[in-house]
Amino acid sequence: MMKTRRTGAVVLTYLCLVSGAICCLIPLLWLVRSSLMSTEDMFKLPLIFFPKKIRFQNYAEVFTMVPFAKFYANTIFVVTFNIFGALISNLMIAYGLTRIEFKGRKLMFSLSIGTLMLPAYVQLIPLFIEWNWFGKINTFFPLIVPAFFGNAFFIFMLCQFLRTIPRDFDEAAFMDGANYPLIIAKIILPLAKPAMAVVAIFQFMFTWNDFMGPLLFLNDREKFTLAIGIRTFISTYYTPWGVLMAAATLTILPLIVLFFSAQKFFISGLTLGGIKG
Amino acid sequence: MTGAKMGFNTKRQTLWGWILISPLCLGLTLWVAFPMGLSLWTSLTEWDMLSKAEFVGLKNYITIFTEDELFLKSVRNTLYFTVLSVPLQMIIALGGALLLNTQVRGKRAFRTIFYLPSLIPIVVSSVMWLWLFNSQYGLINYLLHSVGLNRVQWIDSRHMVIPSLTIMNIWNVGNIIIIFLAGLQGIPKDLLEAVEIDGGRYWHKFRFVIIPLLSPIILYNMIVNMIKCLQLFVEPYIMTGGGPVNSSLSFVLHIYNNAFKYGKMGVANAMAWVLFILTLLISLVIFKTSCHWTYYEGDR
Numbered sequence: 001m002m003k004t005r006r007t008g009a010v011v012l013t014y015l016c017l018v019s020g021a022i023c024c025l026i027p028l029l030w031l032v033r034s035s036l037m038s039t040e041d042m043f044k045l046p047l048i049f050f051p052k053k054i055r056f057q058n059y060a061e062v063f064t065m066v067p068f069a070k071f072y073a074n075t076i077f078v079v080t081f082n083i084f085g086a087l088i089s090n091l092m093i094a095y096g097l098t099r100i101e102f103k104g105r106k107l108m109f110s111l112s113i114g115t116l117m118l119p120a121y122v123q124l125i126p127l128f129i130e131w132n133w134f135g136k137i138n139t140f141f142p143l144i145v146p147a148f149f150g151n152a153f154f155i156f157m158l159c160q161f162l163r164t165i166p167r168d169f170d171e172a173a174f175m176d177g178a179n180y181p182l183i184i185a186k187i188i189l190p191l192a193k194p195a196m197a198v199v200a201i202f203q204f205m206f207t208w209n210d211f212m213g214p215l216l217f218l219n220d221r222e223k224f225t226l227a228i229g230i231r232t233f234i235s236t237y238y239t240p241w242g243v244l245m246a247a248a249t250l251t252i253l254p255l256i257v258l259f260f261s262a263q264k265f266f267i268s269g270l271t272l273g274g275i276k277g
Numbered sequence: 278m279t280g281a282k283m284g285f286n287t288k289r290q291t292l293w294g295w296i297l298i299s300p301l302c303l304g305l306t307l308w309v310a311f312p313m314g315l316s317l318w319t320s321l322t323e324w325d326m327l328s329k330a331e332f333v334g335l336k337n338y339i340t341i342f343t344e345d346e347l348f349l350k351s352v353r354n355t356l357y358f359t360v361l362s363v364p365l366q367m368i369i370a371l372g373g374a375l376l377l378n379t380q381v382r383g384k385r386a387f388r389t390i391f392y393l394p395s396l397i398p399i400v401v402s403s404v405m406w407l408w409l410f411n412s413q414y415g416l417i418n419y420l421l422h423s424v425g426l427n428r429v430q431w432i433d434s435r436h437m438v439i440p441s442l443t444i445m446n447i448w449n450v451g452n453i454i455i456i457f458l459a460g461l462q463g464i465p466k467d468l469l470e471a472v473e474i475d476g477g478r479y480w481h482k483f484r485f486v487i488i489p490l491l492s493p494i495i496l497y498n499m500i501v502n503m504i505k506c507l508q509l510f511v512e513p514y515i516m517t518g519g520g521p522v523n524s525s526l527s528f529v530l531h532i533y534n535n536a537f538k539y540g541k542m543g544v545a546n547a548m549a550w551v552l553f554i555l556t557l558l559i560s561l562v563i564f565k566t567s568c569h570w571t572y573y574e575g576d577r
Contacts, residue, residue: 013376013379013381014381016372016376017373017376017377017381017387020373020387020391021387021390021391023448024390024391024393024394024448024451025390025393026416027394027402027405027406027409027448028393028394028397028405030405030408030409030416031401031405031408034408042414043414045413045414046419047414047416047419089300089301089304092297092298092300093297093298093300093301095297096293096294096295096296096297096298097298097301100290100293100294100297101290101294102287102290102291102294102295103291104295105294105298108298108301108302111305112301112305115305115309116501117500117504117556117557117560118309118553119504119507119508119552119553119556120508121508121510121529121532121549121552122313122316122549122550122552122553123308123309123312123313123316125316125319125532125536125542125545125546125549126311126312126313126315126316126319126546127308127312128536129315129319129326129542130307130311130312130315132326146304146308148300149300149301149303149304149307149308150300150301150304155301180293180297205396208398209398209399209400211398211399211400211511212510212511216537227398227400228400230400230401230404231400231515234404234515241408244404245404245405245408248401248404248405251398251400251401252396252397252398252401255396255397255398256393256396259392259393259396263389266392267388267455267459270452270455270456270459271455271456271459
C-alpha cells in the first residue's frame, strides 16, 4: 500500500516536470520551425509540422528586407558600453557602501534599494523630456549614459558579495601604502570576478532585451536596435511571417549561446538577487 | 577597525566614501529625483512639447477620472491582468520548485529548460505568441481542435485577450522557479527531519516548515512581479495595439498613447503619477498584511 503510493507520487512528479518542460520548449521549437518555412506553407491546413522544403532563404531575406545587420551592430555597440559602464560604476558604489565607514552610507544604500520599488515606466516620459532638453533624442546617449550611474539590483548584489571578503585584505594593503582606487583595482576586482561576470551577463541581457528605451529615444531606422528592429517586419498590409520568425530566432541566438556557456553565473545571479529580499 | 588604523583619518575616509558613491548620488538625482519632479510639475500643466506649458492646476487629474473613459478601463484591464498573473505565477513557481527539490533525475536539465523562456526578449515572445495564438493557423488552436475541443479566439476575443496575455506571462515563470528552488535548498534538513520524527506527513512539512521559511522570498518576488505586471506594455503594444475594443489597453499603453500619439504630456504624466501611487498603495497593503504570513528568523 505504502509502496504503490510512493511509486504513484514519483510517476506524478515526472509527469508534471516533463509536461512543464514540453510547454516551455514547444513555443521555441515552433518559432525555429516556422523560421524555416515559406509563408505559403505556414498558412496551410492541416498544419505541416515539419517543413518538407526547408527554406533557409528566410534568413538571407532578414538582412535584405531591412538593415538587420545594422540593427545587430547598433545593439552590440549599445550593449558593450552598457556592460563597461555597469562594471565600473557598480563596483565603485558597492565598495563605497560596504567597506568604507562614513555617515550617510546607510541612507544612500536604502535610497538605492528603494528605486527597485519604483515602476520604471513612471520615469520614462520625464526622461524623454530631459533628453530632449539635452538635444540627444535619436542618439545612443540616452541608452548608454545611465549605465554609468549604477543600478540598484547590481549594487545590492555586489554589496552582498563584497561583505563576504574579509576586511583584513584592505587593511594589509593600507599598511603597504595603497589607496582606495588601487585596492579596488588590485585586490577587490580579482576576488570579485565571479560577481562581476554576473553583472556583465545580466546587463547584457537587460540591454539586449530593452524595448521601451529604444522605442522612445530612437527615430531613424538606421539607428534601431534589434528589439525594435523586429517590429519593422510587422505591418498591417503584409507581414512576412517566415522572415519575421527568422529575425526573432537570430535575435535570441546570442542569448541562448551566452546562457549555455555561462549557465552557472545566471543561476547565481538570480539567487543572489532574488533571495535576500 | 578605526580610520587611523586603515591609514586614513575619518575625514579623508568620508571624502573617499562620497567620491566612490558619487555616481549613485548623481544617478539618483539625474535619473530618479529630477524626472519625478519634472513629471509632477508637467502633470499640473497643459503641454504638447512644442508650445509653452500652461499651468492648469489639478485639471488633468480631474479630467482623467471624469472625462477619460479609457483611463478607468485601462486601470481595470491592468488590475485584471495583475490579479490573474501574480497568484498563478507564485503557485506554479512554488509547485515547480517543490517538484524539482525532490530526488528526481535530470534536475539540472529541467532547471535549464524551465529557465529558457525567461531569456527570451518580450518583443520576441510577443511575436512568437502572436503566431501561436493565431486563431486559424496557430499551433494552440490546431492542437485543441485535433483533440476535439473548440477553437478559442485568444487575443482576438474581448474576453480572452487578458487571459491569453496571462498564459504568455506564465510561460516565463522559470526564473522564479529557480529563485524558489534555491530558497528550498537553504531550508535546514534537521527541521524537516524533526517533523518526520514527530510523525508528520508531507503536508505538515509544507505547512509548518517550508512555507514559513520561504515566506520572505515569496513576499519579495510577489511584489517585484506585481510591479512588473502593473507596467504591462510591450505585449499589448505589439500584439493587439490595445484591442479588440480596448480590452487589452493597459495602463502604460494608455499613458504612452497620450504622451506620444496625442501629445498630451500633462495628462500622460498625471496618469503616470496615479500609477505610481497605485503601485505604492498595493505594495504597502501587501507589506502590512504580510506580517501575518511571513516569518523572519530571529523574529518573535
